[in-house]
Amino acid sequence: MIQFNERQKMNKNTIIALLLIMITVSFFGSETYQKFYTEKIIKKEYKKEETKKEERKEKVENNDLSEYKEEKEIKIKDDIKEEKEDEEKTVDTIWIENKKMTVGITEMGGKIVSVKMKDYKNEETKENIEIIRMQEKGGAQLYIGGKSYNEKVFDDGIDGDRKVKVKDKEEIKLKYEKDGEIVEKIFTIEEDSYRIGLEIKSEKIKGKSINVGWEGGIVESEKQDNRQEQRVVHYYNGKNIEHVKFKNKKNEETTGFYKWIGLTSKYFLVSIVSESINDADMGISGHKVTGNEKEKKYVEIDYDISFKTVAEEKNKKYWFYVGPTKFEELKKYEEGFEKVLFPVMGFGKIFFWSEKWFPWIAEFVLWLLLMLKNIVKDYGIAILVITIISRIVTYPMTQSSVKSMNKMKEIQPKVNKIRGKYKNNPQKMNEEIMKIYRKEGVNPLNPGCLPMFLQMPIFIALFVVLRKAIELRGAETILLPWIKDLSKPEVLISLKSIIPGGIPIYGSQIALLPIINAMLMFIQNKMTIKDPNQKAMIYIMPVFILFIFNNFPSGLVLYWTLSSAIQLLQQYITGKNRK
Amino acid sequence: MAEKNKKILIIIIKNTVRLIKNLFLIPDGTCRYNPTCTEYAVKAIEKYSLFKAIIKILWRIIRCNPFSKGGYDPI
Numbered sequence: 001m002i003q004f005n006e007r008q009k010m011n012k013n014t015i016i017a018l019l020l021i022m023i024t025v026s027f028f029g030s031e032t033y034q035k036f037y038t039e040k041i042i043k044k045e046y047k048k049e050e051t052k053k054e055e056r057k058e059k060v061e062n063n064d065l066s067e068y069k070e071e072k073e074i075k076i077k078d079d080i081k082e083e084k085e086d087e088e089k090t091v092d093t094i095w096i097e098n099k100k101m102t103v104g105i106t107e108m109g110g111k112i113v114s115v116k117m118k119d120y121k122n123e124e125t126k127e128n129i130e131i132i133r134m135q136e137k138g139g140a141q142l143y144i145g146g147k148s149y150n151e152k153v154f155d156d157g158i159d160g161d162r163k164v165k166v167k168d169k170e171e172i173k174l175k176y177e178k179d180g181e182i183v184e185k186i187f188t189i190e191e192d193s194y195r196i197g198l199e200i201k202s203e204k205i206k207g208k209s210i211n212v213g214w215e216g217g218i219v220e221s222e223k224q225d226n227r228q229e230q231r232v233v234h235y236y237n238g239k240n241i242e243h244v245k246f247k248n249k250k251n252e253e254t255t256g257f258y259k260w261i262g263l264t265s266k267y268f269l270v271s272i273v274s275e276s277i278n279d280a281d282m283g284i285s286g287h288k289v290t291g292n293e294k295e296k297k298y299v300e301i302d303y304d305i306s307f308k309t310v311a312e313e314k315n316k317k318y319w320f321y322v323g324p325t326k327f328e329e330l331k332k333y334e335e336g337f338e339k340v341l342f343p344v345m346g347f348g349k350i351f352f353w354s355e356k357w358f359p360w361i362a363e364f365v366l367w368l369l370l371m372l373k374n375i376v377k378d379y380g381i382a383i384l385v386i387t388i389i390s391r392i393v394t395y396p397m398t399q400s401s402v403k404s405m406n407k408m409k410e411i412q413p414k415v416n417k418i419r420g421k422y423k424n425n426p427q428k429m430n431e432e433i434m435k436i437y438r439k440e441g442v443n444p445l446n447p448g449c450l451p452m453f454l455q456m457p458i459f460i461a462l463f464v465v466l467r468k469a470i471e472l473r474g475a476e477t478i479l480l481p482w483i484k485d486l487s488k489p490e491v492l493i494s495l496k497s498i499i500p501g502g503i504p505i506y507g508s509q510i511a512l513l514p515i516i517n518a519m520l521m522f523i524q525n526k527m528t529i530k531d532p533n534q535k536a537m538i539y540i541m542p543v544f545i546l547f548i549f550n551n552f553p554s555g556l557v558l559y560w561t562l563s564s565a566i567q568l569l570q571q572y573i574t575g576k577n578r579k
Numbered sequence: 580m581a582e583k584n585k586k587i588l589i590i591i592i593k594n595t596v597r598l599i600k601n602l603f604l605i606p607d608g609t610c611r612y613n614p615t616c617t618e619y620a621v622k623a624i625e626k627y628s629l630f631k632a633i634i635k636i637l638w639r640i641i642r643c644n645p646f647s648k649g650g651y652d653p654i
Contacts, residue, residue, distance in 0.1 A: 430613045430651040448643035449616045452599070537597055544598075 091153060098166040099192045100323065102128070110154035110174040110185035111138040112196065113216075115322045120267075120473070123223045131268055131322055133217035133289065133302060139270065139320065140198055141213035141306070142185065144205055152176045154185055166191050194323030195333070201315040210316050211281075212272055213306035217289065218265040233284045233303050234262040234340050238277050241336065243343040244284065246301065251285045258282055261305050264325060264340050267470045271321040272307045273335060281308040324470045327366060338363075342464055354457075362461040366469055373471075379486050380477025383555055386462075387562040391570075394455070411436060466555040479558070480513075486555035490514075507550050513557040514549035518542040520564040527571065589621050611649030616640060622654045 093113065096103045104114030113135050116128040132138055142149045154174035164170055172187040181204065188197030200210060218231060233244045238259045244252070258280045262271035274280070283306040307318070321337060323329065330337035342362040344355040372382035414436055422429035466472060472487040483490050490511035495503065525538040549557050596617045614622070619639050623632040635654065643649075 426613065426653060427651055433613070434650075448611050448645060448647065448649075449640045450642075450644035453640060456599075541598070 090159065092156070092159065092161050094156060094161070094172055095163045096166060096170060096172065096187075096189050097163065098170075098189055100194055103187075103189060103196060103322075105140075105172060105174070105187060106138070107154050107156060107174065109150035109152060110140065110142070110176070110187075111150060112140045112187075112320070112322075113138040115139075115196075117268075117323065120221070120324060120470075122221060123474075129221045129268075130219055131270065133219040135216060137215040137217075139214040139216050139322075140185075140187075140196075141211075141215055142183075142200065143209075143211035143213070143308075144183070144200075144202070145208040146211075149176065149183060152178070152183075154183075188319075194321055194329065196320040196322060198318045198320065199315055200311075200318075203314060205311045205316065206314055208311060209308055210311050211283075211306050211308040212318050213283075213304060214263065214270055214272060214320070215304040217302035217304070218263060218268055218270055220265065221268065222266060230300065231302050232264050232340075232343060232345070233305060234264065234271075234343070235282055236260050236262070236336050236339065238336070241339040241343075243340075243345050245345070246286055249287055249301070251283070253284075254282045256280070256282075258307070260335060261307050262321075262337070262340055263303055263305050266468070267324055267473060269321060269323065269325045269330070269337065269340055270305075271335075271337065272305065273319050273321065274307060274309065275317040275319075278307075278309040282306070283308065325468070326470050327363065341468060342461075358457060358461070361457050362464050365458065365461040366465045369465060369469075370471060378477055378479075379472060379475040379555065380479035380483075380558065383477075383486075383559050384479070384562055387559055387566065390458075391563065391566050394451075462559060463553070463556050466553040472555065475555070477558075480554075483554050486558070487553050489551050490554035490557065505547050509550070511550055511554070511557070513554060513561050514546050514552075517549055517557060517561045517564060518546040520561065520568060521545055524564065524568060585624055589624055592620055592624075593617060611643055611647065612639070612652045613650065614653065616643055619652070619654055626654060 091106060091108045093107070094105045096105065100118055102114070102116040102118065103112060105111070106113045113132065115131040117131065118128055120129045121127065122129050154176045156172060156174050164172070166189050168191050170189050172189075174185045174187070176183045176185075182202060183205075184199075184201040186197075186199040186201065188199070189195070198212070200212075230245055235242045235244070235254060235256075236259050237257055246252075256279075257277050258274070259277050260271050260273040261282045261284075262269055264270075283304070285304045286301045287304070289300060289302045309316075321333065321335075325337075325341050327338055327341060330341065339359065342359040344358050368386065369379070369382055372385050373379055376382055376385065415433055418432045418436070419429060422432060466487055469487070473485070475486045477483060477486060480490075482492060489507065489509065490513055491509040492512045493510040495508050495510065499508065519542070522538065522542040525541060549560070610616070612619070616636075616639055620632075620636045623635045626632070627635065639652070642652075
């Protein structure tokens with residue numbers, strides 16, 4: 001009797017612990033928390049600025065202006081210089097358009113100030129996606145021997161803004177000339193490519209360090225309610241790739257032999273590529289950015305990246321990839337870009353060299369999905385086909401466990417009796433249980449834990465593919481016509497106008513598939529959970545699933561729902577045939 | 580590892596297994612081994628240092644496959 005009570009107590013503790021875990025996990029991912037967190041950071045930054053202002057004020061009041069005077073004088077001098085330069089030349093912007101993108105290059109520093117994707121539209125404005133977040137900074141910054149050339153005027157020899165349509169290949173030559181110093185920046189853009197070539201030419205650069213940067217970041221292309229997809233920096237040395245991201249403002253410099261450095265958002269990559277593998281300093285500098293300036297919806301880190309090497313000749317060649325992280329496209333350039341698509345970072349790395357084998361699985365799942373889509377012309381149906389295939393592959397396993405499970409149910413009372421009887425002698429207990437199994441002709445062997453663990457990476461791969469593959473951006477399906485995008489959570493009824501900010505944990509939308517899924521799980525649990533210790537799970541798990549799945553990509557929830565339904569059907573049919 | 584931490588770890592393992600079983604629709608009571616992998620893991624954590632327990636659990640999971648005989652396998 002006492003033991004029974006203790007058991008109950010344990011059960012209670014377990015439930016409480018589980019609930020706590022669920023609440024914490026969901027809380028940190030919820031909109032409410034994100035909002036709270038964002039506001040905190042914004043307040044902090046604001047405070048910092050306020051203190052700075054006050055300090056300055058104090059100094060002014062105390063006539064302690066020595067610092068500022070110097071600063072001012074230098075600035076005035078610079079301003080005069082700039083003005084002189086401006087008198088001589090006007091700063092134009094050159095717009096270059098090929099089949100895939102429109103690139104804007106300014107004569108001020110010869111920087112790339114705009115890259116617009118022609119194949120991808122912004123969800124809200126329906127305009128071509130602009131990649132550069134901070135256009136005043138842009139890309140293709142140049143520092144020679146530590147000296148900045150970003151405020152110098154590089155002249156293209158033609159006055160006024162102009163537009164160029166690329167046929168085959170187009171070269172834009174920009175030239176900076178002053179006091180006998182000549183620096184040339186030559187951009188090359190091909191007709192059907194995301195490649196922007198950059199050649200730097202100067203008599204004096206030989207032996208000096210050259211630093212090429214991308215300081216404009218990547219804009220958030222997706223409509224985000226509370227936070228953006230985190231930016232990640234990648235280094236590639238011709239063989240291996242490293243992924244870096246940090247949570248706070250920070251600078252980092254890595255020295256080694258490298259081929260390129262890249263910066264990715266959810267769907268886009270900006271990369272500075274060297275013509276050959278170089279002994280280089282790769283610089284990243286993370287800074288905080290607020291998305292949706294007016295509403296201050298999120299604070300995230302964006303990065304400046306730079307590639308610094310020593311020039312061995314009078315010229316140095318680079319190129320930029322500015323485009324989507326689309327597997328086929330990335331593969332074309334044969335630079336290992338496709339490795340940025342499915343990075344394994346942080347916590348994921350604890351699973352046995354997962355950074356080596358997981359990308360392969362994800363690539364396989366992506367390949368399968370795209371191939372099936374080509375045949376059936378619909379991503380929803382492609383997912384259905386994948387479900388059926390995986391069910392067929394695992395049929396022998398699931399069928400044996402379904403069968404033995406049905407029989408188990410019948411002989412469960414007998415087994416429980418024995419378990420009670422031989423509680424203190426597990427060896428004997430096992431023998432007795434095995435005897436019953438033999439007598440009843442039950443094969444108690446399900447495939448075991450290993451197959452289950454081996455299946456898991458495939459499920460996770462599907463999850464990652466649905467979220468990261470740009471092919472699925474805006475993918476619709478005839479199976480569920482109200483879903484606008486299989487890579488995003490399903491919205492059947494939006495609660496935004498009723499409950500601003502949404503229900504904590506659950507989100508701001510009601511979705512149908514998670515509800516179906518929770519119901520299927522409830523039926524499944526009712527059928528299978530026999531352990532009295534786990535009774536409460538019959539009710540808790542479906543609720544948990546409902547909350548978790550509500551914010552999962554709808555394509556994945558579709559997969560899971562179909563999979564559960566088929567499994568239940570299999571159980572039902574097997575059970576019926578036996579009678 | 581401290582007793583308290585061990586207890587927390589055990590609760591996390593139990594519930595994670597429950598969750599995985601639910602998600603991947605794995606029925607209860609059809610284990611190859613006695614004790615089950617979960618029970619085995621819990622006992623291993625109670626008995627050994629964390630490192631040794633992890634090695635033991637991994638070895639058990641690897642053995643728990645369609646080609647093994649299963650049966651009584653105490654820690």
